[in-house]
Amino acid sequence: MLNKVKNLIKKEMLIHSCGIEREMLRVDGKGRLSQKDHPPVFGNKLKNPYITTDFAESQIELVTPAFKKAEEAYNFANILYDIVAMEDEEELLWPQSMPNIIKEEEIRIAEYDKSEDGIEAREYREELMERYGGKKQLISGIHYNCSFEDKFIEGLYNLEEDKTSFKDFKNKIYLKMIRNYLRYRWLVIYLLGATPIIHESYKDECKIELKEIGEGIYTNGKAISFRNGHCGYRNKIDIFPDYTSIENYLKSVRKFIDGGYIRDHKEIYNPVRLKPIDKANFEKSLLKDGIKYLEYRGIDINPFEKGGISLIDLYFLQIFNIYLLIKDESDYENWQIEALKNHDKISDFGLEEVILLKDGKEIPKTQWALEILEEINQLNIELSLGMKDVLDKMKDRIVDYKNTYAYKIVQLIKKEGYNNSHLKIAKKYKEESYNNRYKLEGYEDLELSTQILIKEAIKRGIEFNIIDRGDNFITLEGDGKLEYVKQATKTSKDNYISVLMMENKTVTKRVLEKHNIRVPKGIEVNSLEELKVNLEDIINKPIVIKPKSTNFGLGINIFKDGAQGKDIINAWEMAAKHDNTVLIEEFIKGKEYRFLVIDNKISGILHRVPANVIGNGINTIRELVELKNQDPLRGRNYVTPLEKINLDENARLFLKLQDKDFEYVPEKDEVVYLRENSNISTGGDSIDYTDYIPKRFKNIAIQAAKAVGAIFCGVDMMIEDYKDENSDYGIIELNFNPAIHIHSYPYKGKERNIGKDILEALGFN
């Protein structure tokens, strides 16, 4: 088998696919179980594929899609956390598998709508409540879903001599993995276990002797994972299904059901589950298409990770799976009973050097663990998987129990108390989520606008797919519809000619004029000769000179107080580099505002101010810039909504004109501008004015978008004095691909939920 795998791994780098499910409790600021409803923004619990509830109304379940890379699943788990953490200002997310301090009466079973599925989901939970009690249901965990790529399994199949059907072969592979996982699961529990302590309020649920080691804190001093052990959630009797074939498996499960031990296969709380394509028709689907993936259920939430599981542990599970695939099985008959014994021993007493059983023979935990790790390390070398660091870290946990999560958690809780220590962690993650609010971890290569849109889609349970990453081309699917979107605002809602009208400044102006919307008067100049003919009329008048087509502000010169012929000719030549046709337009006085119009509504209004600092009478300009740059919204190279201010040569010259330098100490409240242009890209500030601009201008912006038939439109309007409703104005430009992040995350003013507006414009609810 090793050689076969070796052969295939060389050609197909990504053979593995994994997804994470993670449960967690919503608690209030004091750590009490939230009594609030599941946030309505997450939509129907039965339909949101990413965010739903588990047993209780306050028990969030996060579900990542399946990914080929561990990093992707890891990032996505963090993204889901960020989204949920930001939804309720007051609440926190309990970062532990074992529940917070709860009273039975506080537990609200999750509520569902009155659909058939909704009623069933509710009834199922009510039954569980009755049979196992509420507290136990609140235990949260990580489920790790994994499979090998079909292509990889096909590769193995093709190397096989003795041919069965592909489906049978695939089942054989996965069943072997299940058996091996069950055999070696004690190692996973040891390495990843993170529930060594329970609170007094949970004590009665435990079937093991415990002592108090702090206020309300109980342990036996040796446990790795009470959740997997005798405080956890398990069947009333031990259940050992037959994993020799799918048929035998189904037959054996049927017996347990017929015997009245369990209601259905969902109630087998074994540490691994096999999953078919169609979960709703478990048996039928399993028989028809075989096993689709495996679900490992014994992983505790790692409180030291926002997403609940560390990347290194995900890497380990990946290589561990290859081990399970390759490792030959012994023919020891009672392996299932033995495996359960080892499981229990490690869970409840694993911090000690316990003795385990291997094919009926005793073996010390450490010895066996190191043996397995060494075998895995051999695989790592043979297959060039590059996982040495990961394996070394695991070895550290084995050779010194102080490196386990369990040990560290005991120390932490002892020091800070059960409730406090967890709340402190939850607050820290919430702050991280806040600082991440403008982005989608792991998707930073996408434009911010696309990240914002996807984040909002995930929140609402709209499935997304990236079809072309470099192009920011995605699909959004939900509510029975499929929408393609490029760069967040290029959608099916706009028609092509609207876009082309906006792209062409001459056409834009003519259309707006036709609709009696004020635009700067102007002329088109195609040659120097033409410019000279018209020069007389232009000299000394306030004008803007710009290339006919450009969206990036390049080649534009503004003469607010007019200019001489020479300067005009120079400016014309600059503009002519960008387009054969140059526009010379009257300059309309006032300030420029960007109106973001989406679907005939104003989504945001923004004004941009050049890079600047405000004095405090103490710090130098250099220091003030440094302070301002610490804002997490400021970064470099457009990965954040704002850019850091650079104290470059331009800034130096601009200050020199004001008789200042970087070491100048501005007085309190003195505003010092560091450059002329107000581009965000050179450190400019964006300021939200949405609530301050009079209705008249909002209507004009909406009418302008309507005039070209645009659903997504950035309207650039000069307004002489925004406070005066009757002020002069003029529309400078319409933009068909307006940036949205500047409105979502301005430097100053209210953050606008543009992602929501886009989704609504697309027809998603």
Next chain:
Amino acid sequence: MLNKVKNLIKKEMLIHSCGIEREMLRVDGKGRLSQKDHPPVFGNKLKNPYITTDFAESQIELVTPAFKKAEEAYNFANILYDIVAMEDEEELLWPQSMPNIIKEEEIRIAEYDKSEDGIEAREYREELMERYGGKKQLISGIHYNCSFEDKFIEGLYNLEEDKTSFKDFKNKIYLKMIRNYLRYRWLVIYLLGATPIIHESYKDECKIELKEIGEGIYTNGKAISFRNGHCGYRNKIDIFPDYTSIENYLKSVRKFIDGGYIRDHKEIYNPVRLKPIDKANFEKSLLKDGIKYLEYRGIDINPFEKGGISLIDLYFLQIFNIYLLIKDESDYENWQIEALKNHDKISDFGLEEVILLKDGKEIPKTQWALEILEEINQLNIELSLGMKDVLDKMKDRIVDYKNTYAYKIVQLIKKEGYNNSHLKIAKKYKEESYNNRYKLEGYEDLELSTQILIKEAIKRGIEFNIIDRGDNFITLEGDGKLEYVKQATKTSKDNYISVLMMENKTVTKRVLEKHNIRVPKGIEVNSLEELKVNLEDIINKPIVIKPKSTNFGLGINIFKDGAQGKDIINAWEMAAKHDNTVLIEEFIKGKEYRFLVIDNKISGILHRVPANVIGNGINTIRELVELKNQDPLRGRNYVTPLEKINLDENARLFLKLQDKDFEYVPEKDEVVYLRENSNISTGGDSIDYTDYIPKRFKNIAIQAAKAVGAIFCGVDMMIEDYKDENSDYGIIELNFNPAIHIHSYPYKGKERNIGKDILEALGFN
């Protein structure tokens, strides 16, 4: 006045605006008046602003819009001729003001729909028939509509000291021009007159002594313009309205109406008419807004011009208008009667050296004419109008009557007969129209596709406007709707994301695959490293290597029989110059066909063949190319549907590979290819296959367009054997801006009316 004009003309180059109306009779191949209906494609006669009927059903009236440049009006008159000439294969357009050989009973009064306007139009014509007879109504002519730009008149107004209202000032200007036009109109008749002969069948309409100078050909031997003289169309009594003010004008006309001499102002058949903005409310509009433009009605159709009037004559009328504006009037009282006398004398006897009356004094025609021309020439010099050539030509007509149109027409008809000479001319123009069929004269700077679309729109009476010439951005207006169109197929009908899906080859493929449409399998390669990893799978297989985004065929390499690693790497590097991402796809066997899908229907299917010649056993390749290049559809630089073949270095090398050179004489029916690529731009042939491709592939193309939601879509499909419906196929690319001229005017096969399909897709009928 001269100095004022001088001042203004320097700043505003285009002060003048003019449009042409031209009537003409449809006749059959033998010159008999057509009995067919007005071609239905021209739509409702009351609504098509460009093509309608005049008095008779077979009397076409062409109307150009108003243009600032004489050339534009000239070109448009030719365009309208081209359009009408191409509409009926058998018919010809009579190229003379005086009608063809007609019998009274052949004259069908134009028919209208049963709308109020339609009934009125019909009744008006029936009344005319009764009062003036049918034959006279068939006389056709040119009406020249002209005005000065408002800006120019404003300029004059601003220089005025004694201020009246602007409207009064404008009326004053135009009324002076009218009076001067009436005074000097004899000169226009002399210079442009072209009806010196009538046919026997018309003889009874004439109130002048005539003699037969050939079979059925009658003249007095001295006439310049019978149409303007006593064979023409005039009021029963002489009518001299008062042109001193608008109010006086209306008062005087009222008197003629009240006296029963005319029915309304429309019936004043004077050589000039004043026109208000709202023609339907003549008086009211005139009083409210004053004169909008003047209509000169005395111009004969010039049979030597397809459009009915020569460019030089249009130039003359332009400068003549400036003369009318500037020329001071004498205070001679009886000028109107005198002017009419001069008019009649020139019309009926102008070829002779007649004596005219100038302010009551006799003056020989030639002397006075040269005096006027000299005054105009002085204007030309003072205002730097550059019209010397034009004026010299006019002088030629004065000093030698043999240079007049009238004289030349007499000679022609004498030689070739009345019917024959005119039919010969009509046939020549029809051939010209045919050779022009793919283009719009005077609009050759627009893309062919746009020219084709506009031509079809004009034909159907859909008004067009060019909003941005360089961008091929136009509007189409009619049937109560306004559509913006860029480059003929970029319209409001396509949504933006459809376009972006087609632009991105990866997205296109994924969407088509999702719809179970076959596309070549392939991979995306972003780096040389990635290429090397995949190289093994690609070597020696038939593949295409191309940049991810390109619409111009640049950077594409095809290895039909596979290639070695080195060649693949080279091809990858070439493609990578055009896009960071390179696609490597399987090569699907067969030939490539372009399906033009418009609004879910197949508009055309085309296959392109590399530049080639077919031997005749006699000519060399060089000679065959020369012959093939004579096709009027072949030109250079994309102004024609096909490009001329170049015998360049590429062709030489390609022939060398076949052991041939330019002097090789191919055998009869031997096809010699001159290059490998089939681009039209390098002389390739386009061949229409629309009627030969099986329905299955047509459906697939339609489904492909539907998959991306495209209304306008060029589907590039490889088909292994088009004759076999079950043949393998694959879609290579979807194009969102498909060229249409290649289908409209292929090298071989049926010409497809794509313009019509576009207009229908846009919702025009």
